[in-house]
Amino acid sequence: MNDFVHLHVHSEYSLLDGLSKIPKLVSQAKIMGMKHLALTDHGSLYGAIKFYKECKQEGTNPIIGCEVYLAKRSLKDKETGKDNENYHLTVLATSYEGYKNLMKLVTIAHLEGFYYRPRIDKETLAKYAKDIIALSGCNSSEISKTLVEENLDKAKKLAIEYQQIFGRDNFFIEVQRHQFEKFKTAHEVGSEIYNELDRMAQEEKKNVEGAKKLSKLTNISMVATNDVHYVLASDAQAQDVIICIQTGKIISETKRLRMIDSPTFYLKSTQEMVELFEDIPSAITNTLEIAKKVNIEIPIGQVAFPSFEVPKQTTPDELLKELCYERIASRVDKVTPQIKERLDYELSIIAKKGYSTYFLVVADFVNWAREKAIISTTRGSASGSLVSLALGITTVNPLFFKLPFERFLNLYRPTLPDIDVDFADTRRDEVIEYVREKYGKDKVAQISTFGTMMARQAVRDVARVLDWPYTKADRIAKMIPFGPQCFSPCGWSCHCAKYTH
Missing domain, CATH: 3.20.20.140 (Metal-dependent hydrolases)
Known part of the structure; x- marks a missing residue:
């Protein structure tokens, strides 16, 4: 019988202390x-x-x-x-x-x-x-x-x-x-x-x-x-x-x-x-x-949008549709049947996925920034959305450039689509403060990223620890090609996507 449980364990997230993946x-x-x-x-x-x-x-x-x-x-x-x-x-x-x-x-x-x-x-x-x-x-x-x-x-x-x-x-x-x-x-x-x-x-x-x-x-x-x-x-x-x-x-x-x-x-x-x-x-x-005694069930995968205030007797889906049809005329030269069909299609997918509030919130702070003359640009697959164009989130007409909406959002996508918006470095804090004040400090988070050592830097760091001459370490490091780097299970540095560490 296995009577022992490890209750004191460090992973690599005990940074530069734990080694365990x-x-x-x-x-x-x-x-x-x-x-x-x-x-x-x-x-x-x-x-x-x-x-x-x-x-x-x-x-x-x-x-x-x-x-x-x-x-x-x-x-x-x-x-x-x-x-x-x-x-x-x-x-x-x-x-x-x-x-x-x-x-x-x-x-x-x-x-x-x-x-x-x-x-x-x-x-x-x-x-x-x-x-x-x-x-x-x-x-x-x-x-x-x-x-x-x-x-x-x-x-x-x-x-x-x-x-x-x-x-x-x-x-x-x-x-x-x-x-x-x-x-x-x-x-x-x-x-x-x-x-x-x-x-x-x-x-x-x-x-x-x-x-x-x-x-x-x-x-x-x-x-x-x-x-x-x-x-x-x-x-x-x-x-x-x-x-x-x-x-x-x-x-x-x-x-x-x-x-x-x-x-x-x-x-x-x-x-x-x-x-x-x-x-x-x-x-x-x-x-x-x-x-x-431990039974932790974390509700992973549930969508939790901030509360977006909509007029009485109106749903987020209805408000989103209303705003899109109000604003699309100012975003394109002419509202053609093709544009109406694409809008209706996108809106139906967004409604079925329950993401209308998400679009309303993003449109809110992007347009607020524009009113305050804060330079912004939206990148990534969101440019394939006509709804994003209508709301002012993007400035690209996906029909003109033949960009598919499905790459951004479709019924079978299990994860929430991400809309990447870049703001001017000097005024980014103003946008964050606006969002915190409007939607609540407990509804806004800034995501941390972890700096990882790529193969070249890892070689140099290990060589320094081993007290090798810098020239020797540098010569070995330069043998590793630029680009995506990893050490594969066979021990060779490679570019392949097969190995992810």
Whole structure:
């Protein structure tokens, strides 16, 4: 029976820290017979939806969580020298409601608490703790640091405080074992690496022994985790390289973050975890008990447009049709039967898909910008829509240029069509502010994009970490052709569309 569930897992969305790609994480968990899996990236939910979809596809129960940064004082305190450091805490959503609370926590951490890291505080945790399970955290947590100091009384007070925040059955004492004692023997006694591993081994021992005492003292259950940063044990060296890229270090340096010295931060099997915690079997079985509490169903694919005010006794479909026929005459030389037929066709598709409000909203802010003399242009497949032309969203007559509407929208397209509108850089903020004010701040979001290293840059970065001469790295990088780049499974850089990473 598979009694262990990984509840502390980092993906590549723990930027330049985690190495694990989500599809590989989920597939490896399935290969090992695990029916549940958590994702707890540092201070973010960047990979949550991708993880959710991948888990659902593989028949795995997705446990969406986050390793949050907890301010030592208030999240509003940002004093140099006092608030630079923070604690870690592992939080897991048990339902869609919990997931929404998790999103609120992460949003507040970025918008209000950001100081070196996106931080929250206990007051904020208490406000959004519903349907969230918390684990006390890794060796950087508040309770762990207190246990290392062997201050059991303080640890007890903290544990009770967290229990009051999350609920009696929703707080657990987290324990980890990364075998620093075992791996220190690979280094010379007295060397910097040996001494550092010895220090971490002593701290980990104090932490686990202290956690046992704390659990008995408070009757709070323990839970075993592995601080997963890569999928396979063989990935340890690659993860060490990205750590060096993040910190600007060279791999041969000893005074740096060196997770490689204890290469145990991988997705361990149930058997490995059972053996590691054979003295605390309940810490293993409790992971499954937690996983059984989790049932997150995210309504993906549902369209949620902002509310667009229409005249009484009029529907968005009717208003859209009325506006199109009012305005089309000013957009074309002559309203021909062909134009009427195309308009009716497009409007029928838009109505059947339920997208009339979408067109009304886009037309509203595009025309507002035009009235304010803010330069804009619409690009992409929206130019194939006569409705877009009639509303002033585009300036291209699709009939004249023989542009098909179906490329933009058809009955069988499963996703929402996107209308890409570019505004003058110097006045783009005015448009965003208009939309926020009219439709509500909670209805407007700006989408983040992730910068990824293309093959040439990756070669240069890795070469720097390995302390290779720049000329050597540059020569290798220049052998890689320009254009779409990737490293295929066979190891060659290629242009083909077959491989996507």
